[in-house]
Amino acid sequence: MLPDKVNLDLSLIAARLEGLEETIIYKLLDRAQFCLNARIYEPGKSGFLGEERRSLFEIRLRMQEQMDAQFGRFMVPEERPFTGELPPSRRSVSLPDTGLRLEKYDVVNLCGPIMAAYRDLLRRLCPAGDDGQYGSGVEHDVYALQAIGRRVHYGALYVGESKFRDDPGKFSALVDKNDSSALLAALTRQEVENAIIARVRVKAAAIQAQANKIVRQIIDPEIIVAFYRDAVIPLTKEGEVLYLKNRKR
């Protein structure tokens, strides 16, 4: 998803983050067409031959990431895996010079809290109950999670690096002091966050504007707005802090 040469100009990074918004909204709206189907998240109730312990959701996520790993997905900095023990890539992925200064991309892996926030979101996003569409439910969960993960990690890594370059002295000093809350404050631009939130609200409404309410589950844009405000944005900043703390000098 990166151009040949990464430009660490903050406005370009912000534009790229903006371009990922539609994809996240599409995938959340598609998941919302199915009931919550709580059973798919329960360990040991997958009904999947040879899998006694895991939930159907975990099995699907793991198999998807095992496939994706073979295609080289996790060689891309912003594609962080939710599961472990993944096979090596079977193709070479030509990455541009990312400009990132990390020993190992997985030191910035927010998949745990992304997962928790997503699972919590599902209770508001999906109709309650069980429609038996377990396969479709877990399929759309995985696609939504991957889109959210890409956005959070892209922001964490590239916004982190870009802001550092903008004022290396200030950020180095805060890292040296190991002052996470001061780092977080230095990384925060409230007016930018407000603009993102306003934009997501407008898009979530516009994307659904022509849908037939009888055949499509229509989602209150505020549900997606709250997820951006309470999860996507703060987790991205948490990732920026992690990035800066682990950035190679």
Add this chain to the structure above:
Amino acid sequence: MLPDKVNLDLSLIAARLEGLEETIIYKLLDRAQFCLNARIYEPGKSGFLGEERRSLFEIRLRMQEQMDAQFGRFMVPEERPFTGELPPSRRSVSLPDTGLRLEKYDVVNLCGPIMAAYRDLLRRLCPAGDDGQYGSGVEHDVYALQAIGRRVHYGALYVGESKFRDDPGKFSALVDKNDSSALLAALTRQEVENAIIARVRVKAAAIQAQANKIVRQIIDPEIIVAFYRDAVIPLTKEGEVLYLKNRKR
């Protein structure tokens, strides 16, 4: 994707088909964010370890369907596979009484012509050239194809059965005469097709209305309209004919 008991009322089937439109449009728009990347469709140029003959696209489609097969996807009538030699399902899928009268769902498998139409569409949908995003290109191809396949086969099977039930005498006679063109004419409702096309045009515009043209590739709705008019709708009707010719008495 089916309710517990399938209702073969034509207006309900049409509503379900309408609900699938958003998903198709979302997935086409997401694919359009990447260049055509012609190399990913060339056999023998996958760069995928252990795969000398196939294209990267074919490898991805095959692996996706092998995973999906284990989750029982192809036990659902409208989910027809593009590839063959698939593993058995590892879970039991509870299907409602579909009301369909087919010995084997795969006698109505339009995946060949769907694939041809999609590959042709790509040249209009995607920016020309090569952005190196091969993994993302094939990933989005597979998701778009699955959404299109679901829509075409759902229509073929359920619209076919519903129309048959509406006038069994007429359709049985046409099947007995083996008169495909008369069957096609009897299945055609031009005003319904026109309404679908008009709706797709409006949706394709509305879904993109708030996207930032600088960061998202905006697709002329007419490209998607033409695909519906020239591929989705005629292939669905071709599938209805196939369904009726193979329908068990």
